[in-house]
Amino acid sequence: MPARIALHWFRKDLRLTDNTALHHAAKDASQVIPVYILSTWKTHHQWTGAKRQHFLAGCLDSLSKNLDTLGSRLILRAGDACQELEKLLLETNATDLYFNRDYDPYGRNMETQVLALCDRLGVTCHHYKDRVLHEAPEVLTGSGTEYRVYTPYSRNWLSLPKPTLLPRVTSLGPASTLPSLPVPTLDYWGLSGDVSGVLEPGERAARQRMKHLIDSGILHAYKDKRNLPAGQTTSRLGQDLRFGLLSIRELYQRCRAAAADASPAARDSIETYIKELAWREFYLAILVNHPEVFDEEFNPDWRGIPWPGSDHHFLAWSQGRTGFPIIDAGIRELLHTGFMHNRVRMIVSMFLTKDLHCHWRLGESFFMQHLVDGENASNNGGWQWSAGTGADAAPYFRIQNPWTQTKTYDPDGAYIRQWVPELRAVSTDRFLAPPKDNRPLAPGYPLPIVDHSTERDRTLALFKKHRAR
Ligand SMILES: Cc1cc2nc3c(=O)[nH]c(=O)nc-3n(C[C@H](O)[C@H](O)[C@H](O)COP(=O)(O)OP(=O)(O)OC[C@H]3O[C@@H](n4cnc5c(N)ncnc54)[C@H](O)[C@@H]3O)c2cc1C
Structure with a gap:
């Protein structure tokens, strides 16, 4: 393997299994330095609060431990992502930066800045589709325009060939000795609150939830039960997709495999579930095409x-x-x-x-x-x-x-x-x-x-x- 140092910038992909950018970084470089940049706001944020930050902190803790078992080490920094990446690229002499693409306007704006940074520093930037099965420009009408209505979007989305899985990374080369912040707790953001009802964070817990969905019959009964809020009638994987603890490709392929062995009624249920995954990508596509929805009505x-x-x-x-x-x-x-x-x-x-x-x-x-x-x-x-x-x-x-x-x-x-x-x-x-x-x-x-x-x-x-x- 060529002696190349690369950074992998973890974002909404806090897992080692079937992680596109991480997989390519591990394949291409002799040392991959995994980094995560924490936000620096304190005490109050209009768009997040204690429960999600508690979950994020738990995911970072679990990711950090998983990286330790590979002989690697998560480097945590805090601040403006572009500025922190610049410092890290200079500190490490990395020649390559890897990340998975994000689709909200903040994430995309940061990507534009990071691409310009890499250009300026002569660093090769590798970025990938990972959060979705299909990015917005892949699902277009016959005349090449975006869909504004879900049903035809989902029909097209369902008909497209789906990406296949990549193996879990097994080595990222030696651990970096760079300074790193400790894994945060709620105190870091100045937050507090009861988090006792929040699901267990981290990749392992998410994988157990995915297994439970399939093995317990919830997936197979989803069509009939999903609208009933009492008990667990839905997958409860929203946060796992949000933080990238699970790969959407793996979830999709597992659903398809379960459908292959299922009764016609259960297969119908699994199809219904897969169509919900298409709603997620429909709204992501709307946001890509219409970032103004944050400020005003879509219609x-x-x-x-x-x-x-x-x-x-x-x-x-x-x-x-x-x-x-x-x-x-x-x-x-x-x-x-x-x-x-x-x-x-x-x-x-x-x-x-x-x-x-x-x-x-x-x-x-x-x-x-x-x-x-x-x-x-x-x-x-x-x-x-x-x-x-x-x-x-x-x-x-x-x-x-x-x-x-x-x-x-x-x-x-x-x-x-x-x-x-x-x-x-x-x-x-x-x-x-x-x-x-x-x-x-x-x-x-x-x-x-x-x-x-x-x-x-x-x-x-x-x-x-x-x-x-
Ligand atoms: C007012 C409102 C706000 C919502 N806010 C969010 C949010 O912040 N984050 C979020 O992930 N979902 C949101 N949803 C969609 C949906 O309620 C959740 O995705 C779902 O309840 C998560 O639970 P689950 O994983 O058990 O869902 P399941 O029923 O098991 O669905 C499986 C997956 O499909 C996706 N999905 C299902 N329904 C929708 C939908 N209507 N829109 C987009 N994706 C969907 C989710 O990724 C979900 O995890 C919102 C819906 C409404 C009406």
């Missing part, structure tokens, strides 16, 4: 529409104290675990925007602060879907009724009772309609803060007025 028709919600309604929503049991259960699940079931995410987000008339950006930011799987593209896509302003969004006049949604998706109240303990002794029928007698469902539990049908009419009027302007 120009709804730009400038008023969101006259009040601070005290937003506060009640964000504390899980709206008097709507399904909403409060969802928010409390989020506050405790850093996760909320997808169906409930749809119900609570539509409630915030259509019943409380709060701007979807408030909800978007709140979710990003609390979700362990918080991912800009999917989160923005989900919020704009519910607000009715996004790509292929719910039409503004289709406003879900939280009471009937409860009846459909939590018919025996098991999810509500799990997350709203003061309602454990309340009979299920009382979760399905506002209290008739104007008595709270339990001592200390609030009455509904709004009347759904009144607020629904108000939303319809707001949207119609804006459209007619």
Whole structure:
């Protein structure tokens, strides 16, 4: 092997198995120095919070230990990624830099700077597709334009040949002796909070979750059960894809292998699951093509529409104290675990925007602060879907009724009772309609803060007025 020193810049790919850039670096260089650059903000961040940072810290700890077992060593630095990479390239005399591409505007902007840096220093920069099965320019309409609607996008996405797997790296050459920061804890960011409900971080735990999904039958029953929030009915792999603890290629290939041995009904379920993976890439593609969605509505028709919600309604929503049991259960699940079931995410987000008339950006930011799987593209896509302003969004006049949604998706109240303990002794029928007698469902539990049908009419009027302007 030629004597070449390379840096591998870990980003949202915190694993050793089937990691494209790392695999190529290991193949090409005699010493690969793995680096991660920590952000330096302290105490508060509009787009993240304690649970996701705790998970990240755990992933870095696990990655660092996995690298130790290969005889390598993770080098941690903090600051502006481009400036830190420049220092590292000069300190190590590395001739090559490897990384996997990221698709959000911040990540892409950093990549542009890093490419210019490599150019300036005469370093060869190698970057790869890794986070997705198909990058945005691979999935285009017959006339070469982007899709703005999910169904035709997913049809095309499904039909494309899928990339194959790469082996887990087994050697990265000698460990670097460069100075490194310790693996961070929450203190590093000045954060604190209860993280006891967060899933175990790291590649090994993620691989166990993937195995559980396939071996336990959850995948095989996904189509029928995925909309029921009680118990585990979905994969719970969102954070593992977010941090790149799992390769999307491996997850996809394992699903395909499971489908090959499955009954027709189970195969159908697995297809449904794979189509959810396409939603993730659809929203990533939307963000690549429309970075402006962070600042404004995707659909120009709804730009400038008023969101006259009040601070005290937003506060009640964000504390899980709206008097709507399904909403409060969802928010409390989020506050405790850093996760909320997808169906409930749809119900609570539509409630915030259509019943409380709060701007979807408030909800978007709140979710990003609390979700362990918080991912800009999917989160923005989900919020704009519910607000009715996004790509292929719910039409503004289709406003879900939280009471009937409860009846459909939590018919025996098991999810509500799990997350709203003061309602454990309340009979299920009382979760399905506002209290008739104007008595709270339990001592200390609030009455509904709004009347759904009144607020629904108000939303319809707001949207119609804006459209007619
Ligand atoms: C308002 C709102 C906000 C959301 N914010 C995020 C977010 O920040 N990060 C995030 O990963 N997902 C987000 N989602 C999508 C979805 O809720 C989560 O991906 C899912 O709940 C994660 O749980 P799971 O892994 O068990 O999902 P599963 O049902 O097992 O799905 C498998 C995988 O498919 C992908 N996926 C599923 N549904 C969607 C979807 N609607 N959009 C994009 N990808 C999807 C995810 O990667 C998920 O892990 C949001 C949805 C809504 C309505």
